[in-house]
Amino acid sequence: MxxxxxxxxxxxxxxxxxxxxxxxxxxxxxxxLEMLRAGADLVEIGIPFSDPIAEGPTIQxxxxxxxxxxxxxxxxxxxxxxxxxKTDVPLVFLTYLxxxxxxxxxxxxxxxxxxxxxxxxxxxxxxEEQGEAKPIAAKYDVDVIxxxxxxxxxxxxxxxxxxxxxxYVVSSMGVTGVRSEITTDLNAIITQIRKVSxxxxxxxxxxxxxxxxxxxxxxxxxxIVGSAIVKLCEKYGADAGSKIYEYVKTMKEAAAxx
Amino acid sequence: xxxGRFGDFGGQYIxxxxxxxxxxxxxxxxxxxxxxxxxxxxxxxxxxxxxxxSLLYFAEKMTRDLGGAKVYLKREDLNHTGSHKINNVLxxxxxxxxxxxxxxxxxxxxxxxxxxxxxxxxxxxxxxxIFMGREDTERQALNVYRMELLGAKVNAVTSGxxxxxxxxxxxxxxxxxxxxxxxxxxxxxxxxxxxxxIVRDFQAVISKEAREQILExxxxxxxxxxxxxxxxxxAIGMFYNFIGDSSVRLIGCEAAGHGIETDKHAATIAKxxxxxxxxxxxxxxxxxxxxxxxxxxxSAGLDYPGIGPEHAQLHSTGRAEYVPVTDDESVDAFEYLxxxxxxxxxxxxxxxxxxxxxxxxxxxxxxxxIICLSGRGDKDVAAIAKYKGVTINE
Numbered sequence: 001m002x003x004x005x006x007x008x009x010x011x012x013x014x015x016x017x018x019x020x021x022x023x024x025x026x027x028x029x030x031x032x033l034e035m036l037r038a039g040a041d042l043v044e045i046g047i048p049f050s051d052p053i054a055e056g057p058t059i060q061x062x063x064x065x066x067x068x069x070x071x072x073x074x075x076x077x078x079x080x081x082x083x084x085x086k087t088d089v090p091l092v093f094l095t096y097l098x099x100x101x102x103x104x105x106x107x108x109x110x111x112x113x114x115x116x117x118x119x120x121x122x123x124x125x126x127x128e129e130q131g132e133a134k135p136i137a138a139k140y141d142v143d144v145i146x147x148x149x150x151x152x153x154x155x156x157x158x159x160x161x162x163x164x165x166x167x168y169v170v171s172s173m174g175v176t177g178v179r180s181e182i183t184t185d186l187n188a189i190i191t192q193i194r195k196v197s198x199x200x201x202x203x204x205x206x207x208x209x210x211x212x213x214x215x216x217x218x219x220x221x222x223x224i225v226g227s228a229i230v231k232l233c234e235k236y237g238a239d240a241g242s243k244i245y246e247y248v249k250t251m252k253e254a255a256a257x258x
Numbered sequence: 259x260x261x262g263r264f265g266d267f268g269g270q271y272i273x274x275x276x277x278x279x280x281x282x283x284x285x286x287x288x289x290x291x292x293x294x295x296x297x298x299x300x301x302x303x304x305x306x307x308x309x310x311x312s313l314l315y316f317a318e319k320m321t322r323d324l325g326g327a328k329v330y331l332k333r334e335d336l337n338h339t340g341s342h343k344i345n346n347v348l349x350x351x352x353x354x355x356x357x358x359x360x361x362x363x364x365x366x367x368x369x370x371x372x373x374x375x376x377x378x379x380x381x382x383x384x385x386x387x388i389f390m391g392r393e394d395t396e397r398q399a400l401n402v403y404r405m406e407l408l409g410a411k412v413n414a415v416t417s418g419x420x421x422x423x424x425x426x427x428x429x430x431x432x433x434x435x436x437x438x439x440x441x442x443x444x445x446x447x448x449x450x451x452x453x454x455x456i457v458r459d460f461q462a463v464i465s466k467e468a469r470e471q472i473l474e475x476x477x478x479x480x481x482x483x484x485x486x487x488x489x490x491x492x493a494i495g496m497f498y499n500f501i502g503d504s505s506v507r508l509i510g511c512e513a514a515g516h517g518i519e520t521d522k523h524a525a526t527i528a529k530x531x532x533x534x535x536x537x538x539x540x541x542x543x544x545x546x547x548x549x550x551x552x553x554x555x556x557s558a559g560l561d562y563p564g565i566g567p568e569h570a571q572l573h574s575t576g577r578a579e580y581v582p583v584t585d586d587e588s589v590d591a592f593e594y595l596x597x598x599x600x601x602x603x604x605x606x607x608x609x610x611x612x613x614x615x616x617x618x619x620x621x622x623x624x625x626x627x628i629i630c631l632s633g634r635g636d637k638d639v640a641a642i643a644k645y646k647g648v649t650i651n652e
Contacts, residue, residue, distance in 0.1 A: 049548075049549065050418065050549040050550045051418060051423065051424075051427050051535065051550050053273075053427050053430045053431060053434075053536075054273050054431075054434070056431075057417075060417055064418075067549065072547050073547050073548070097271055097534040098533045098534050098535050098542070098544065098548040098549075098550070099547055099548035099549070100548070101532075101533055101534050101548065102531070102533060102544065102546070102547065102548030103548065123273050123274075124271045124272060124273060124534070124537070125271060126270065126271070126272060126273070126274050126277050127274070127277070128270060128277070129269055129270060129271055147273070147274040148274065149273070149274040149275035149277075150275070151274075151275050151276075151277075151278050151279065151437065152274060152277070152278065153278060154278075155274075155277065155278065159274075170274065170275060173275060173434065173435050173436065173437070174275075174431070174434055174435030174436075175431045175434060175435065
């Protein structure tokens with residue numbers, strides 16, 4: 001069983017996100033370890049990109065902070081290696097395609113394997129454009145995580161039937177960021193996924209409160225929280241560790257239904 | 259053509275949320291481009307509203323002065339709204355209406371596409387919102403006010419480098435949030451398929467007319483056609499119907515800013531590498547980490563770190579040539595054209611004029627070249643004055 005599969009085999013999973021190098025690589029490592037101590041089942045590390053078109057203002061700002069502080073793709077691999085040395089919890093990169101393409105698919109995915117990165121989420125590489133990267137990722141046992149959106153409709157079955165790792169269900173239209181209300185019929189989407197796939201499905205985009213986490217985990221196998229954690233990084237900077245621990249603990253408990 | 263590929267370039271690298279919408283746009287466009295009623299309506303607007311066909315003007319004084327091939331100017335600056343951008347927006351606005359959309363959004367650099375989009379939206383009764391880098395709203399303040407006069411809302415984009423690239427980012431973010439009533443009226447031959455094809459088809463009228471006009475005037479094809487290139491819409495429009503004419507050189511002029519040996523330029527072909535950004539695989543100015551590079555040009559319309567995928571293909575196959583032209587050369591050409599022909603061109607188009615000044619004297623008098631004068635320069639007068647150190651009280 002892969003590390004990602006294991007993350008979903010003991011109840012509802014909590015997936016947390018940090019932008020690599022925000023504010024520094026050392027601090028990102030500390031924040032990830034705090035998330036793990038608080039019960040996070042999987043961690044997404046964002047590789048900072050100059051133009052993150054699927055991100056709202058919070059994560060855009062984190063990308064800018066990280067790049068201004070000298071974050072690099074190499075640095076994010078180093079961060080993954082350091083975390084992997086301390087834990088078996090699955091690590092997934094969230095990155096735009098250009099940094100992957102520029103490094104070269106073979107080198108990028110080989111580096112993933114060597115750094116203990118289990119999967120990649122690439123928001124600007126939809127199903128139809130995965131042909132170049134996916135076979136190379138597979139060669140290095142890296143899962144390319146598929147996204148399903150509120151507008152996917154007939155595409156759901158096609159995407160889900162070929163999904164690997166977990167399926168990232170986008171809760172809402174638009175970019176990432178905290179939302180007070182999620183109006184998409186996620187139950188219907190998950191039901192369609194379930195007809196064709198056993199791969200775990202986690203819901204992300206806009207989730208920040210314990211109540212939302214409880215609600216989402218009724219339908220899904222996990223909840224993904226990004227912007228709300230990054231907001232803590234923004235607000236508390238180098239001192240965000242303990243705040244992240246407290247927050248993730250609450251959210252994990254809510255997701256797990258305890 | 260699968261997923262809108264031009265050789266290795268193109269594609270649809272966009273978030274899943276947009277995929278069904280972009281597939282729908284592709285299908286609707288494929289339908290309407292062959293619909294006689296749609297094409298007749300567009301043709302009527304181009305003639306009756308946009309002032310097409312545009313003149314092919316023989317620049318006699320310039321020809322005499324340069325001493326070489328005959329110089330013709332394809333006068334897109336005489337179109338309604340003052341640039342070639344009107345060709346595309348009328349087509350896309352009609353398409354948006356056919357698709358049942360009530361609102362259009364658009365990015366703009368110099369403001370020419372924004373003004374054109376706002377114009378088409380006003381004419382056809384569509385709500386319109388424009389995204390423009392904050393820096394560009396300052397250097398093109400007049401165009402911001404023009405857009406507002408036309409009933410559009412202008413959003414100053416404060417993310418990133420606050421220029422055209424960031425305006426595209428923000429327009430894409432807006433579109434991901436709202437597709438049900440909104441069409442993204444992309445202004446150049448870039449972005450995910452089908453945009454590079456749609457915009458090229460609507461701009462191809464430039465070379466369709468120019469080819470007929472030059473054959474009528476000269477009885478033979480030109481030696482070269484020359485256009486400025488940012489994303490590349492006027493250039494592809496100028497090139498398209500000459501691509502099959504192998505004797506006609508296709509020359510795109512990139513913004514070299516302070517020079518391609520500096521880090522202050524927007525010369526994608528000269529200095530960029532293949533990458534994936536803004537929905538397409540193409541050539542981009544970027545660093546070793548794949549971060550998109552901040553670019554610079556005196557011209558807000560050419561201040562873009564990428565180029566359309568069809569241009570990337572024309573470059574890789576060698577069919578078209580791309581040359582860098584600096585700020586200094588362009589300002590010089592801007593002044594030259596004003597004094598020599600009495601035409602104040604857009605600073606973007608002046609990049610093409612600048613290269614023509616070098617090329618034309620090397621060609622025999624029996625040949626001709628066509629420069630695409632993509633826009634008029636009223637918007638640039640204040641910036642040029644500033645560049646020259648002249649103070650104007652506005």
